[in-house]
Amino acid sequence: MKKLIGLKKNNVAVFISGTGSNLKNLIKFSKKKYFPININLIISDTKEAKGLEYSKKYKIKKKIVNFNNRNEAEKKILKTLIKKKIKFICLAGFMKILSANFIKRFDGMIINIHPSLLPKYKGLNTHERAIKNGDKMTGCTVHFVNKKLDSGIIILQKKVRINKADNPVTLAKKVLKEEHRLYPAAILKILN
Ligand code: GRF
Numbered sequence: 001m002k003k004l005i006g007l008k009k010n011n012v013a014v015f016i017s018g019t020g021s022n023l024k025n026l027i028k029f030s031k032k033k034y035f036p037i038n039i040n041l042i043i044s045d046t047k048e049a050k051g052l053e054y055s056k057k058y059k060i061k062k063k064i065v066n067f068n069n070r071n072e073a074e075k076k077i078l079k080t081l082i083k084k085k086i087k088f089i090c091l092a093g094f095m096k097i098l099s100a101n102f103i104k105r106f107d108g109m110i111i112n113i114h115p116s117l118l119p120k121y122k123g124l125n126t127h128e129r130a131i132k133n134g135d136k137m138t139g140c141t142v143h144f145v146n147k148k149l150d151s152g153i154i155i156l157q158k159k160v161r162i163n164k165a166d167n168p169v170t171l172a173k174k175v176l177k178e179e180h181r182l183y184p185a186a187i188l189k190i191l192n
Contacts, residue, residue, distance in 0.1 A: 011085050013040065014026060015090070018095070020050060023054055023093075024054055026184065026187075027058050029187075036192055037191065041080065042061070043063050043094075045066070045067045065077055089106060089111070090110075103146060103147050110144065112145050115175050115176075116140070117157055118154060139158050140158055141182075142156050
C-alpha cells in the first residue's frame with residue numbers, strides 16, 4: 001500500500017501511425033493508481049492515424065509530424081518531448097524508423113511492441129509469414145528499441161497458437177488481444 005501512495009508516474013509519449021488500439025489500452029492502464037505512467041503526448045507521423053481520436057477523448061496533447069525529412073521531424077519531436085518533460089517513449093504501431101541519433105539520445109527509454117516472437121519475423125507482414133511457413137505458434141514481443149530494426153533486448157513475450165483455420169486477419173486479432181495484456185505487463189516490469 002505504501003508503495004502505491006508514493007508512486008511517482010513517468011511522463012510518457014506514445015508514437016502511433018494507425019488504429020491506436022495499443023494506445024487506447026495504455027491510456028486505460030495509465031488511469032490506474034498503481035500503473036507507473038502518465039501519457040502526456042501522442043505523436044503521429046500522419047494525420048490519418050485513427051488513434052489520434054484518443055487525443056481529444058482523453059485530453060492528451062497530440063503532435064503530427066511529417067517524416068519526409070526525418071532529421072527535421074525528429075528535431076520537432078525532440079522539442080516537444082523536452083517541453084512536455086517526457087521521460088519514456090512507447091512505440092505502438094509507429095511505422096517510421098527512428099534515426100540512430102534519436103535512439104541514442106533516449107537510450108533505454110524507448111520500447112516497442114511487435115506482432116511476432118522476435119527474433120522471428122522482424123519487419124512487416126509477420127502474420128502472413130508465420131502462416132506461410134506453417135508455424136504452429138506465433139505471438140508478440142515488447143522490446144527495447146536499439147538502432148537495428150526490431151532487435152533490441154526483449155522485455156516480455158507471449159505465445160499465441162496458430163490454428164489451421166487462421167488467416168492473417170484472424171491471427172492479427174488474436175495476437176492483438178495478447179498485445180493488450182503484454183504491453184502493460186512489460187511497462188510494469190521495467191518501470192515499477
Ligand atoms: C500492432 O500489431 C503492433 O504490434 C504493431 O502494429 C500494430 C498496431 O496496432 N507494431 P494498434 O495501432 O495499436 O491497434
